[in-house]
Amino acid sequence: MRNDSVNDKKQLLALAQQVQRHAHAPYSNFRVGAAIIDENAQYHGSCNVENAAYPLGQCAEAGAISAMVSAGNKHIKQILILSPNEEYCPPCGGCRQKIAEFANDQTQVHLAKSNGEIKTLLISELLPLAFNLDTP
Numbered sequence: 042m043r044n045d046s047v048n049d050k051k052q053l054l055a056l057a058q059q060v061q062r063h064a065h066a067p068y069s070n071f072r073v074g075a076a077i078i079d080e081n082a083q084y085h086g087s088c089n090v091e092n093a094a095y096p097l098g099q100c101a102e103a104g105a106i107s108a109m110v111s112a113g114n115k116h117i118k119q120i121l122i123l124s125p126n127e128e129y130c131p132p133c134g135g136c137r138q139k140i141a142e143f144a145n146d147q148t149q150v151h152l153a154k155s156n157g158e159i160k161t162l163l164i165s166e167l168l169p170l171a172f173n174l175d176t177p
Protein backbone atom coordinates (compact mmCIF):
# COMPACT_ATOMS: atom_id res chain seq x y z
CA MET A 42 0.00 0.00 0.00
CA ARG A 43 1.31 3.44 -0.88
CA ASN A 44 2.45 5.69 1.96
CA ASP A 45 0.12 8.54 1.06
CA SER A 46 -2.93 6.29 1.18
CA VAL A 47 -1.88 5.00 4.62
CA ASN A 48 -1.52 8.61 5.68
CA ASP A 49 -4.96 9.53 4.26
CA LYS A 50 -6.57 6.80 6.34
CA LYS A 51 -4.69 7.87 9.47
CA GLN A 52 -5.85 11.46 9.03
CA LEU A 53 -9.43 10.39 8.32
CA LEU A 54 -9.43 8.19 11.41
CA ALA A 55 -8.01 10.98 13.58
CA LEU A 56 -10.68 13.42 12.39
CA ALA A 57 -13.48 10.87 12.84
CA GLN A 58 -12.26 10.17 16.38
CA GLN A 59 -12.22 13.88 17.16
CA VAL A 60 -15.76 14.55 15.92
CA GLN A 61 -17.18 11.30 17.32
CA ARG A 62 -16.56 12.71 20.79
CA HIS A 63 -19.19 15.36 20.06
CA ALA A 64 -21.90 12.94 18.93
CA HIS A 65 -25.34 13.79 20.27
CA ALA A 66 -26.70 10.30 20.74
CA PRO A 67 -28.64 10.24 24.02
CA TYR A 68 -31.37 7.99 22.58
CA SER A 69 -29.34 5.24 20.91
CA ASN A 70 -26.12 5.79 22.82
CA PHE A 71 -24.46 4.80 19.51
CA ARG A 72 -21.83 7.41 18.76
CA VAL A 73 -20.57 7.61 15.18
CA GLY A 74 -17.87 9.74 13.54
CA ALA A 75 -17.45 10.29 9.81
CA ALA A 76 -14.68 12.00 7.86
CA ILE A 77 -14.29 12.81 4.17
CA ILE A 78 -11.40 13.77 1.89
CA ASP A 79 -12.70 15.71 -1.08
CA GLU A 80 -11.34 16.43 -4.55
CA ASN A 81 -9.33 19.38 -3.23
CA ALA A 82 -7.71 17.31 -0.48
CA GLN A 83 -9.78 19.08 2.15
CA TYR A 84 -11.07 17.16 5.15
CA HIS A 85 -14.59 17.37 6.58
CA GLY A 86 -15.97 15.60 9.60
CA SER A 87 -19.19 15.16 11.50
CA CYS A 88 -20.90 13.09 14.16
CA ASN A 89 -24.47 11.83 14.41
CA VAL A 90 -26.97 14.29 15.85
CA GLU A 91 -30.12 12.73 17.28
CA ASN A 92 -33.38 14.38 18.24
CA ALA A 93 -36.14 13.69 20.76
CA ALA A 94 -38.36 13.43 17.67
CA TYR A 95 -36.46 10.32 16.58
CA PRO A 96 -36.87 10.49 12.78
CA LEU A 97 -35.23 13.92 12.74
CA GLY A 98 -31.87 12.51 13.82
CA GLN A 99 -29.02 12.86 11.35
CA CYS A 100 -26.30 10.31 10.61
CA ALA A 101 -22.64 11.27 10.87
CA GLU A 102 -22.11 10.75 7.14
CA ALA A 103 -24.87 13.20 6.26
CA GLY A 104 -23.27 15.90 8.41
CA ALA A 105 -19.85 15.34 6.84
CA ILE A 106 -21.35 15.57 3.34
CA SER A 107 -23.12 18.82 4.28
CA ALA A 108 -19.83 20.24 5.58
CA MET A 109 -18.07 19.28 2.33
CA VAL A 110 -20.75 20.85 0.13
CA SER A 111 -20.95 23.94 2.34
CA ALA A 112 -17.19 24.40 1.88
CA GLY A 113 -17.73 24.47 -1.88
CA ASN A 114 -16.63 20.94 -2.75
CA LYS A 115 -18.52 18.31 -4.68
CA HIS A 116 -16.61 15.05 -4.74
CA ILE A 117 -15.93 12.44 -2.08
CA LYS A 118 -12.61 10.73 -2.76
CA GLN A 119 -12.67 8.78 0.49
CA ILE A 120 -15.03 8.59 3.44
CA LEU A 121 -14.36 6.87 6.75
CA ILE A 122 -17.10 5.81 9.15
CA LEU A 123 -15.98 5.15 12.69
CA SER A 124 -18.01 2.72 14.76
CA PRO A 125 -18.31 3.16 18.53
CA ASN A 126 -17.53 -0.52 19.12
CA GLU A 127 -15.70 -3.58 17.81
CA GLU A 128 -18.12 -4.15 14.92
CA TYR A 129 -17.96 -2.22 11.67
CA CYS A 130 -20.70 0.37 11.15
CA PRO A 131 -21.64 0.19 7.46
CA PRO A 132 -23.58 3.23 6.25
CA CYS A 133 -27.37 2.95 6.28
CA GLY A 134 -29.20 2.73 2.96
CA GLY A 135 -30.05 6.42 2.94
CA CYS A 136 -26.43 7.40 3.55
CA ARG A 137 -25.24 5.09 0.76
CA GLN A 138 -27.45 7.06 -1.61
CA LYS A 139 -26.20 10.36 -0.15
CA ILE A 140 -22.58 9.26 -0.60
CA ALA A 141 -23.29 8.07 -4.17
CA GLU A 142 -24.54 11.55 -5.08
CA PHE A 143 -20.97 12.86 -4.66
CA ALA A 144 -18.99 9.74 -5.57
CA ASN A 145 -17.57 7.94 -8.57
CA ASP A 146 -16.35 4.39 -9.25
CA GLN A 147 -13.14 5.03 -7.33
CA THR A 148 -14.70 6.46 -4.18
CA GLN A 149 -13.51 4.48 -1.19
CA VAL A 150 -15.59 3.84 1.91
CA HIS A 151 -13.45 2.92 4.90
CA LEU A 152 -15.20 1.20 7.78
CA ALA A 153 -13.32 1.58 11.06
CA LYS A 154 -13.84 -0.26 14.32
CA SER A 155 -13.21 1.56 17.59
CA ASN A 156 -9.82 -0.18 17.85
CA GLY A 157 -8.76 1.43 14.56
CA GLU A 158 -9.06 -1.68 12.40
CA ILE A 159 -10.16 -0.62 8.91
CA LYS A 160 -11.90 -2.42 6.05
CA THR A 161 -12.16 -0.61 2.70
CA LEU A 162 -14.93 -1.00 0.12
CA LEU A 163 -16.02 0.92 -2.94
CA ILE A 164 -19.36 2.72 -2.87
CA SER A 165 -20.32 0.66 -5.94
CA GLU A 166 -19.99 -2.48 -3.80
CA LEU A 167 -22.17 -0.99 -1.07
CA LEU A 168 -24.74 0.42 -3.49
CA PRO A 169 -24.78 -1.49 -6.77
CA LEU A 170 -27.16 -0.28 -9.45
CA ALA A 171 -27.46 3.10 -7.75
CA PHE A 172 -30.15 5.47 -8.92
CA ASN A 173 -28.75 8.64 -10.43
CA LEU A 174 -29.88 11.10 -13.06
CA ASP A 175 -27.24 9.88 -15.56
CA THR A 176 -29.12 6.57 -15.69
CA PRO A 177 -30.87 6.50 -19.08
Ligand code: THU
Pocket residue numbers: 066069071072073088089090091098099100101102122130131132133136
Ligand atom coordinates in the same frame (compact mmCIF):
# COMPACT_ATOMS: atom_id res chain seq x y z
N1 THU B 1 -25.77 6.18 12.43
C1 THU B 1 -24.84 6.92 11.79
O1 THU B 1 -24.55 8.06 12.18
N2 THU B 1 -24.24 6.38 10.71
C2 THU B 1 -24.45 5.13 10.25
O2 THU B 1 -23.83 4.73 9.27
C3 THU B 1 -25.41 4.26 10.90
C4 THU B 1 -26.16 4.85 12.03
C5 THU B 1 -26.41 6.75 13.64
C6 THU B 1 -27.85 7.09 13.49
C7 THU B 1 -28.32 7.05 14.94
O3 THU B 1 -28.01 8.29 15.55
C8 THU B 1 -27.43 5.99 15.56
O4 THU B 1 -26.33 5.82 14.69
C9 THU B 1 -28.13 4.67 15.77
O5 THU B 1 -28.73 4.21 14.62
